[in-house]
Amino acid sequence: MKALKKKLDQFHDHVLDEHKRRKEELDKDFVAQGFVDLLLQLADDPDPDVKLTSDAVRGFTQDLISGGTDSSARTVEWAISELIKEPQLIRQATEELDKVVGKERWVEETDIPRLPFLEAIMKETMRIHPVGVLLAPRLAMQDCNVAGYDIRKGTRVFVNIWSMGRDPYLWERPEEFHPERFVGSNINVKGTDFELLPFGAGRRMCPGYSLGLKMIQLSLANLLHGFNWKLPDSTKAEDLSMEEAFGMITPRKFPLVAVMEPRLPHHLYKL
Numbered sequence: 001m002k003a004l005k006k007k008l009d010q011f012h013d014h015v016l017d018e019h020k021r022r023k024e025e026l027d028k029d030f031v032a033q034g035f036v037d038l039l040l041q042l043a044d045d046p047d048p049d050v051k052l053t054s055d056a057v058r059g060f061t062q063d064l065i066s067g068g069t070d071s072s073a074r075t076v077e078w079a080i081s082e083l084i085k086e087p088q089l090i091r092q093a094t095e096e097l098d099k100v101v102g103k104e105r106w107v108e109e110t111d112i113p114r115l116p117f118l119e120a121i122m123k124e125t126m127r128i129h130p131v132g133v134l135l136a137p138r139l140a141m142q143d144c145n146v147a148g149y150d151i152r153k154g155t156r157v158f159v160n161i162w163s164m165g166r167d168p169y170l171w172e173r174p175e176e177f178h179p180e181r182f183v184g185s186n187i188n189v190k191g192t193d194f195e196l197l198p199f200g201a202g203r204r205m206c207p208g209y210s211l212g213l214k215m216i217q218l219s220l221a222n223l224l225h226g227f228n229w230k231l232p233d234s235t236k237a238e239d240l241s242m243e244e245a246f247g248m249i250t251p252r253k254f255p256l257v258a259v260m261e262p263r264l265p266h267h268l269y270k271l
């Protein structure tokens with residue numbers, strides 16, 4: 001842990017120094033361009049409500065890096081894993097993409113609202129493979145009764161969204177990956193529909209949910225739009241392991257091995 005902290009501190013110091021240097025160089029013309037700039041401004045503020053130390057700035061920066069990278073990447077990996085087992089779902093998704101985006105360009109953020117099937121895939125992936133299985137622990141503020149269980153004030157409570165996503169009282173055929181269940185449905189992932197809480201809910205809900213959603217939808221859309229996906233000849237769909245590994249973000253136990261082939265004109269793959 002100590003060695004890891006040392007490594008991370010070096011990385012954070014490098015990032016923070018870069019931002020400080022830019023601020024000094026621009027002097028009066030400096031305008032905060034991102035989260036790190038804002039944190040540094042708060043740390044410099046002589047009279048803030050809460051004084052930010054440099055350790056706190058490092059901590060917040062690390063929170064955003066750890067909260068915002070693996071969570072989205074693993075969700076996309078789960079989505080592709082589910083889709084690759086059901087080629088007709090990939091066909092449905094690419095038909096939608098071809099209709100809305102065409103085959104002459106990559107998907108852009110502004111296309112996303114016009115891709116309802118893609119949104120349904122994302123919700124279905126987060127229902128069945130939520131990255132945060134148990135939300136952040138809560139504390140009961142008063143005696144209460146939930147579904148017939150008495151919970152005393154002061155009890156630490158864990159909300160198991162993995163079980164909720166697979167609860168047959170809430171979902172028809174919960175073990176099946178079936179994005180259509182969300183087509184035309186009003187259920188969203190913003191913390192107001194309690195049967196689907198991949199980003200949590202309430203005051204401790206994921207602060208990065210809107211960025212996370214965009215990252216997942218845009219990267220998944222482009223991976224499906226830009227490539228044909230199939231399993232290696234040596235793997236049958238029914239043999240693809242969907243086992244989860246224990247961890248902070250519930251990754252696949254065995255990384256997905258897949259074959260990708262370009263499906264757009266060649267010039268679009270040049271940087």
Ligand code: HEM
Nearest residue numbers: 067068071072132135136198199200201204205206208212
């Ligand atoms: C697939 C994308 C993501 C998923 C599924 C996800 C999920 C979650 C969940 C379930 C929580 C706990 C919420 C609760 O207990 O109510 C959480 C907390 C958090 N997330 Fe995310 N997240 C994602 C992306 C991001 C991004 C992009 C960022 C930042 C850039 C981020 C930063 C955080 C932070 C800092 C917390 C802790 C909040 C606190 O403790 O008050 N997450 N996330």
